[in-house]
Amino acid sequence: MKYNPEIHHRRSIRLKGYDYSQSGAYFATIVAWQSKKLFGEIVDGEMRLNALGEIVRAEWERTAEIRREVELGAYVVMPNHFHAIVIFKTDGVAITVGADGRPPLRRQPRSLGSLMAGFKSTVTKQITALRGTPKMPVWQQNYYEHIIRNADEANRIHLYIESNPVHWADDEENR
Numbered sequence: 001m002k003y004n005p006e007i008h009h010r011r012s013i014r015l016k017g018y019d020y021s022q023s024g025a026y027f028a029t030i031v032a033w034q035s036k037k038l039f040g041e042i043v044d045g046e047m048r049l050n051a052l053g054e055i056v057r058a059e060w061e062r063t064a065e066i067r068r069e070v071e072l073g074a075y076v077v078m079p080n081h082f083h084a085i086v087i088f089k090t091d092g093v094a095i096t097v098g099a100d101g102r103p104p105l106r107r108q109p110r111s112l113g114s115l116m117a118g119f120k121s122t123v124t125k126q127i128t129a130l131r132g133t134p135k136m137p138v139w140q141q142n143y144y145e146h147i148i149r150n151a152d153e154a155n156r157i158h159l160y161i162e163s164n165p166v167h168w169a170d171d172e173e174n175r
Contacts, residue, residue, distance in 0.1 A: 023088050023089060024087070024088055024147060024148070025073065025085060025086070025087045025088075025147075025148035025154055026085070026086050026087075026088070026112050026145055026146065026147060026148060027083070027084070027085055027145065027146040027148055027157045028083070028084050028085075028086060028112070028116060028143055028144065028145045028146075029081060029082065029083050029084075029143060029144040029145075030081060030082045030116070030119075030120060030139055030140070030143045030144075031080065031081045031139070031140045031143075031144075031173065032080040032081060032138065032139060032140070033136075033137040033138055033139055033140055034140075035080045035081075035140075035173060035175060036080055037079035037080045038052050038053075038079070038080065038127075038138065039052050039053030039056055039077050039078065039079055039080065039082075040052075040053040040077070040079055041079055042078075042079060042165050042168040045165055045166040045168070046165055047076065047077060047078060047079075047165045049077055051130065052127050052130070052131075053077045055123055055126045055127055055130070056077045056082055056123055057077050059119060059122055059123050059126070060072070060075055060077075060082070060084060060119065063086075063115065063119060067110070067115065069088055069089055069110050070086055070087070070088060070089070070115065071086075071087040071089055072084070072085070072086060072087075073085025073086065073087055073154075073158065074157075074158045074161040074162055075161060076161050076162070076164050076165065078164060078165065078168070078171075078173065079168075079174075080173055080174075081173050083160075083161045083164060084161070085148065085154070085157060085158065085161065086112070086115065088110075088112070112145060116143050116145075120138075120139045120143075123138060123139075124137070124138040124139065
């Protein structure tokens, strides 16, 4: 079904007015298209990645190599979703686009939104090429994010990510 603003009422789930390019830690979750279990399976409380899951893992690990402003925290590829902590080490200075006559960018460069869009895009290209399904989505359109505000919260989220495979049977994403 084509997007219709009268029916779908899409609203941003981002914190209004918050600069997602500033230094800080974020918890992000991306869910596979229609929650399909694309990336592997849980066996005895351990995630076993298949070829598609390996693409997700490899591209996430490449993230810090190609984005100097990013440090990776805990992450886990699950059968139908991905959790990660990402730390931005920027100085919070907005990066502007020069006066070259091009329209302004929709998402701020070197921001969480930009990082997630790039990650999802490159993973999608590789997975659809491998499967031979160029028009098939891999991810749901949006992603969940949470701004990590202190060390206690960071530790709690880190433990949640690490223990996610063990608790798969009770996970709301395990339908």
